[in-house]
Amino acid sequence: MRSLVRFQLAPHVDFPPGFFDRADPSPDPAFYRPLRLVTHIDDGAIAAVGALYAELQIDGDVLDLMSSWVSHFTQRPRHLTVLGMNDDELAANPQAQARVVHDLNADPTLPFPADSFDAAVCCVSVDYLVHPVEVFAEVARVVRPGGTFVCTFSNRCFPTKAIRGWLYASDAEHGEIVAEYFRRSGGFGEPVIERRTPEGHFGDPLWAVWAPVVRLADA
Numbered sequence: 001m002r003s004l005v006r007f008q009l010a011p012h013v014d015f016p017p018g019f020f021d022r023a024d025p026s027p028d029p030a031f032y033r034p035l036r037l038v039t040h041i042d043d044g045a046i047a048a049v050g051a052l053y054a055e056l057q058i059d060g061d062v063l064d065l066m067s068s069w070v071s072h073f074t075q076r077p078r079h080l081t082v083l084g085m086n087d088d089e090l091a092a093n094p095q096a097q098a099r100v101v102h103d104l105n106a107d108p109t110l111p112f113p114a115d116s117f118d119a120a121v122c123c124v125s126v127d128y129l130v131h132p133v134e135v136f137a138e139v140a141r142v143v144r145p146g147g148t149f150v151c152t153f154s155n156r157c158f159p160t161k162a163i164r165g166w167l168y169a170s171d172a173e174h175g176e177i178v179a180e181y182f183r184r185s186g187g188f189g190e191p192v193i194e195r196r197t198p199e200g201h202f203g204d205p206l207w208a209v210w211a212p213v214v215r216l217a218d219a
């Protein structure tokens with residue numbers, strides 16, 4: 001897709017008008033009501049997600065944001081909480097011990113006390129958030145300082161539900177967009193952006209952006 005967003009916004013520059021609009025602006029619960037026990041990326045990309053979680057030692061009390069029936073850990077964390085839109089999908093997640101149905105586009109506030117988790121992850125879903133900076137700030141509130149938030153994404157999506165800014169950006173720009181969410185939320189150290197499947201890889205590419213929670217008093 002032709003790239004219309006050159007994503008090098010200075011800190012004081014807002015996202016362009018319409019960036020967070022979606023072709024289907026209707027409330028999300030109706031769209032996510034049908035059960036989808038499918039995988040949204042291929043086996044190679046799923047393996048790359050699991051390998052990254054293992055490399056970053058994502059364990060302990062972990063929150064999987066915008067989750068479904070698979071969380072992609074190679075080794076199940078000590079306690080995994082999954083948050084998403086479809087209760088039946090979350091109930092079918094074999095790695096989860098706790099589940100919460102919560103629409104982050106209707107209310108970006110996470111329904112957990114501060115410092116509830118050691119880490120958080122969000123797989124192939126960040127492109128659906130219409131208030132991402134608020135959600136990232138909430139992740140920084142509920143994850144303990146030093147804990148990592150890992151966002152992974154590929155080049156597939158539900159196009160009517162993805163934000164317009166994402167649809168018009170390239171893979172490299174997606175990394176910059178997510179990094180900007182981390183920076184603007186004010187709760188993280190400088191994010192790392194990496195392509196996790198090799199260049200020329202046959203199959204779904206997998207990109208990741210991650211950063212540790214850093215509270216002002218610790219900076």
Ligand SMILES: C[S@@+](CC[C@H](N)C(=O)[O-])C[C@H]1O[C@@H](n2cnc3c(N)ncnc32)[C@H](O)[C@@H]1O
Pocket residue numbers: 028032039040065066067068069070071083084085086102103104105106122123124125128
């Ligand atoms: C492409 S699926 C990815 C699911 C899972 N993370 C995975 O790796 O297979 C997108 C997920 O985002 C969740 N989601 C979409 N909009 C949401 C919203 N407004 N609030 C919370 N979760 C949402 C849906 O429940 C859905 O499971």
